[in-house]
Amino acid sequence: KAGVTQTPRYLIKTRGQQVTLSCSPISGHRSVSWYQQTPGQGLQFLFEYFSETQRNKGNFPGRFSGRQFSNSRSEMNVSTLELGDSALYLCASSLGGEPSYEQYFGPGTRLTVT
Amino acid sequence: QKEVEQNSGPLSVPEGAIASLNCTYSDRGSQSFFWYRQYSGKSPELIMSIYSNGDKEDGRFTAQLNKASQYVSLLIRDSQPSDSATYLCAVSDPGAGSYQLTFGKGTKLSVIP
Numbered sequence: 001k002a003g004v005t006q007t008p009r010y011l012i013k014t015r016g017q018q019v020t021l022s023c024s025p026i027s028g029h030r031s032v033s034w035y036q037q038t039p040g041q042g043l044q045f046l047f048e049y050f051s052e053t054q055r056n057k058g059n060f061p062g063r064f065s066g067r068q069f070s071n072s073r074s075e076m077n078v079s080t081l082e083l084g085d086s087a088l089y090l091c092a093s094s095l096g097g098e099p100s101y102e103q104y105f106g107p108g109t110r111l112t113v114t
Numbered sequence: 115q116k117e118v119e120q121n122s123g124p125l126s127v128p129e130g131a132i133a134s135l136n137c138t139y140s141d142r143g144s145q146s147f148f149w150y151r152q153y154s155g156k157s158p159e160l161i162m163s164i165y166s167n168g169d170k171e172d173g174r175f176t177a178q179l180n181k182a183s184q185y186v187s188l189l190i191r192d193s194q195p196s197d198s199a200t201y202l203c204a205v206s207d208p209g210a211g212s213y214q215l216t217f218g219k220g221t222k223l224s225v226i227p
Contacts, residue, residue: 033214043158043202043217056214090157094213101146101208103215105157 002027004093004106012112018079021109023091025072031055031096032074033103034066037088049074050096078111086113116141120203120218129227133190137203137218140184144205147179148215149188152200162188193225 005024013019025032033056034046045058049068066076078085088110092103117140127133135149146165150158162177164170164186170177176189186205190197200222204215 031213035215042219043204043215045214045216048213050213056212058214088157092215096213097208100163101206101213102148102160102163104160105150108157 004091004104006089006091006106006109008109009107010110010112012114013081014114015081015083017081018077019081019111020075020077021089021091021111023074023076023093023106025074025091025093026104029093029095029104030072031094031103032068032072033092033094034074034076035090035092036060037090037108038086043090046076081113083113086111116144116205116216118203118205118216118218120201120221122219123222124224125221126224126226127193129193129195129225131193131225133193133197133223133225135188135190135201135203135221135223137186137188138184139186139203139205139216141205141207141216142181142184143207143210144184145209146206147177147186148204148206149175149177149186150202150204151197152202152220154199158202190223193223195225195227198223198225 031050033048048056068074094103149162152158164177178187200220203218
């Protein structure tokens, strides 16, 4: 079974620009969660989508948004980029409910904002 | 504010020894507990999940959960240099409709040959 894929793997953007990241979950998984990982803050939850609906949202500004498509693929968008948005962005795929709550991570997108 | 605490390490153990990693969490309602391994420059890899009090074994790994003490641990037996990585503890409370994982900052493990 193919794992979680994320594109692109690396991005360099300038302050004020916007960026869109993509995630394809494991086949059969209906939930996609997004996390931001930085050396200072560790792994922090951004939001979770299940069956095209945002089910949970973390404590991030409105510049961070996402969506999920009918095939469970998900995108996240960051508008008006700031230097502090430089991070590894990870998506995680899961069934989204019983019998398992396990989440499997993709390789991540490394975003650098200059 | 849900919190997950881990000793940051580094934790150094000799090859063949048992490595013991600990984690405490603040939300008493947490129901699902996970251990991830993250190699430098890579994404987290799920190695164990545990939902009930007690021990769960998988190969060289044993996860232990004590909900009354709000404590989760991971034991790695016969530690190998390839186990050198950062180990992340994560918890969630799906029963409350919250499927998000709250992570600790991780414990860096070094296995010395």
